[in-house]
Amino acid sequence: MAYLELQNITKSFADAHIIKGVNLAIDKGEFIVFVGPSGCGKSTLLRLIAGLEPITSGKLVLDGQDISHVQSGKRGLAMVFQSYALYPHMSVYDNMSFALKLAGVDRQTIRQKVSQAAASLNLTQYLERTPKELSGGQRQRVAIGRAIVRSPKVFLFDEPLSNLDAALRGNTRVEIHKLHKVLGATTIYVTHDQVEAMTLADRVVVLKDGLIEQVGTPLELYDRPANRFVAQFIGMPSMNMVAADAVPSFSQLSGGRLPQDGFLGVRPEGVRVYPKGQGLGEPGRVDLVESLGADTLIHVDVHGTQLISRQNERTPLQAGEGVQVELDPSALHMFTREGRALHA
Amino acid sequence: MLKENLLAISLRTVFAWAATLLLFFPLGWLFLTAFKTELQAIHVPPLFVFEPTMENFGEVQRRSDYLLYARNSLITSLGSTVIGMLIAAPAAYSMAFFRTRHTRDILMWMLSTKMMPAVGALVPIYVLAQTAGMLDTLSALTLVFMLSNLPIMVWMLYTSFKDIPGEILEAARMDGATLWTEFRHVVLPLAVGGFASTGLLCLVLSWNEAFWALNLSSAKAGTLATLIASYSSPEGLFWAKLSAASLMAIAPIVVFGWFSQKQLVQGLTFGAVK
Amino acid sequence: MDRLLPRALMMPAVLALLLWMVVPLVMTLYFSTVNYNLMQPGERNFIGLENFHYFITDPDFWPAVWNTLVLIGSVIVITVVLGIGLALLVNEPFPGRGIVRVLLISPFFVMPAVNALLWKHMMMNPIYGVLANVWKFFGLTPIDWLTEVPLFSVIVMVAWQWLPFACLIFITSLQSLDREQMEAARMDGANAFQRFFYLTLRHLGRPMAVVIMIEMIFLLSIFAEIAITTNGGPGNESTNLTYMIFKQSLMNFDVGVASAGALFAVILANIVAAFLIRIIGKNLD
DSSP, X not given: OOSEEEEEEEEEETTEEEEEEXXXXXXXXXXXXXXXXXXXXXXXXXHHHHTSSOOSEEEEEETTEEOTTSOGGGTTEEEEOTTOOOOTTSOHHHXXXXXXXXXXXXXXXXXXXXXXXXXXXXXXXXXXXXXGGSOHHHHHHHHHHHHHHTOOSEEEEESTTTTSOHHHHHHHXXXXXXXXXXXXXXXXXXXXXXXXXXXXOSEEEEEETTEEEEEEOHHHHHXXXXXXXXXXXXXXXXXXXXXXXXXXHHHHTTTTOSOTTOEXXXXXXXXXXXXXXXXXXXXXXXXXXXXXSSOEEEEEEETTEEEEEXXXXXXXXXXXXXXXXXXXXXXXXXXXXXXXXXXX | OHHHHHHHHHXXXXXXXXXXXXXXXXXXXXXXXXXXXXXXXXXXXXXXXXXXXXHHHHHHHHHHOHHHHHHHHHHHHHHHHHHHHHHHHHHHHHHHHSOOTTHHHHXXXXXXXXXXXXXXXXXXXXXXXXXXXXXXXXXXXXXXXXXXXXXXHHHHHHHHHHTSOHHHHHHHHHTTOOHHHHIIIIIHHHHHHHHHHHHHHHHHHHHHOOHHHHHHOSTTTOOHHHHHXXXXXXXXXXXXXXXHHHHHHHHHHHHHHHHTHHHHHHHHTTTOOO | OTTHHHHHHHHHHHHHHHHHHHHHHHHHHHHHTXXXXXXXXXXXXXXXXXXXHHHHHSTTHHHHHHHHHHHHHHHHHHHHXXXXXXXXXXXXXXXXXXXXXXXXXXXXXXXXXXXXXXXXXXXXXXXXXXXXXHHHHTTOOOOOHHHHSHHHHHHHHHHHHHHHHHHHHHHHHHTTSOHHHHXXXXXXXXXXXXXXXXXXXXXXXXXXXXXXXXXXXXXXXXXXXXXXXXXXXXXXXXXXXXXXXXXXXXXXXXXXXXXXXXXXXXXXXXXXXXXXXXXXXXXXX
């Protein structure tokens, strides 16, 4: 029996169907990431779980109990909001103890729990300050602390890193990961950033237009995407897509299994670019070379199709040069015209 | 480049100060005249240097019982503001946090009642007041002031409630707050500023109110507006006393106004200007 | 419970305003169709549209309408033009700017009654007033403002009071002017005049509309200044619609005619209010 179950959840606002039927089973202690493009419904789904919006139809079961119509505060969940949503007129201590105070917990216990959470987040010296006096990163930790103190059954994170600058984002991501290892709490984390999805998740749920496209571990999604959308959403730069009739010699590599109107997919690391005269691949032309230091990305044009190749070594190639382009036959993905993946 | 800026700033300073002093002059003159004797007040050419005296302030009180009128102004202003807030706050709260399809229309309708000319209601209100024997009573004035300002109070409280970020209220809900605890611990502390400026604005509007005060009251319930109006054609020399009375009547409000400029723009333009 | 609470909270305000709006309106409608004079409270016979006829054919009517239009129009033009000018002047920093802003806003908070008498006596008195002395200083004969140019005097008083309002609105609006847009224009070669015309003035379009409409609504009801200084005179030279209705109701005690006039004013105000509401509505969310 899963810890948290979403059964046929739908959500509509007047005529707009935001969530069109979601089924998901989450185990205790799992770190689940909802990821997808803007408007896919991931935040709405989170808010439905939190109880901030009512479910149009379907059931939500937590630890054996149907919480579909239970008030937010009584579901045993805690949420970290995108804008942190700290109480501006209360001190950090009061922010973190508010929920416990409302629940009637005695002062001793409150003090103990808050100090513990504050210590684990390096917030002890800021307990008497108000949110105004804190930096963005500190405020975010207070928001997390507020959730930890309640020892909830499930943690909900709504794009917590999107308001931080790039450097802080990397650090905080690592801290959240470590925190999860320590607390082992069931967590649902919403983000549009697939790097966060790949690094933090036990399992990733890819959403598009209110429906789940695929659920799996990060590497499962990377290696065996179920459709074109997932294939191109996960992985940076995106997987290259070649129409079946665009470059016949490439399509033949599939051994005839690729449908006439389908697509061949290959990740940048599966595309090799050789200077003219070397290698056996298709002739092409370099459009652009991006040297990132540890990686080099080469944009090539093969018979009108754009491909990106990734390699570890630096390259002497320049834009405009003729090259030979080869694909690694073991790294190919095949998709029907509708976008469904064909697995060997 | 630097010289150009210096010239621009100097010109700006000169013109700005000139315009300001010109515009402020009548008030400044009022201030000075309040401290002159009657003879000094009508001195030709006008006196800028003189020995100040406080006798006018006392005279005004003796002659026309300034304190009574001041008391009436205070009672009607405070009364209308307090009662108005008690009615407006729940309505604003409901519209800000329990929005429905009709919320916008109701709010617009409320604002439109403020835009109707008072003179349109003069006759009926006068007749009603007369029939009920409430002419020249403080209660009638307080009620009318309150109703005049109610739309503005609802509007301003609505905007200050709306300024509270929705996510903070959701966080409170997740923390287990009921409607009442949400209001008490989160909404109220954050809206205190809004309450203050709304109250201030309505105090100013009621205090300065002249139309209803002049038409519905005279000797007993007259406000400071009535008192000042009575100086329009008295006997003998009276400028210094008029100035003193005027100064006493306007000083608190002008000072209030200095502190609440921003809220006034919001309130009086119904938020149409940001 | 969920539906009941919001409605219950709104009830007192909605009821109060409903009564405040409907009761006088209905009574005014009724009164406008009867022959009712407060001096003869017994008699109240239905006379249909006769009151309207009487109101419109009153020799004061057209002058009052004209005066109202001139009054509102002049004050609006003065306050908008000078308001923008002052706002531009005060928009950039200079020494003493804080004090200037405080002083500039002051006339708006002065009671209309005080405003009226301040000007009537201290400023405009033809013998002892400040303006009279200024005129004499330049060797000119002082003007008896309230008798020679009564409407103009009222315009001066009202404009003086409302100029700070317009100024404050424009200052607020100027603060949200996009600096980067200005700099881009400068780099495109626009000179100061062009920048003002195409960018600043355009930006001020909305607040101008708001100022004009708000002033139209409030200036329609100008009363205290006229009642306390000129009493609408000499004759009807400074009578506006509001004062005329007031005269009918509380001086002639002819409630019927006054009500007819009041309806007229209400309709006028409604038209302006409709436009203003549209602008506010757009800004609501």
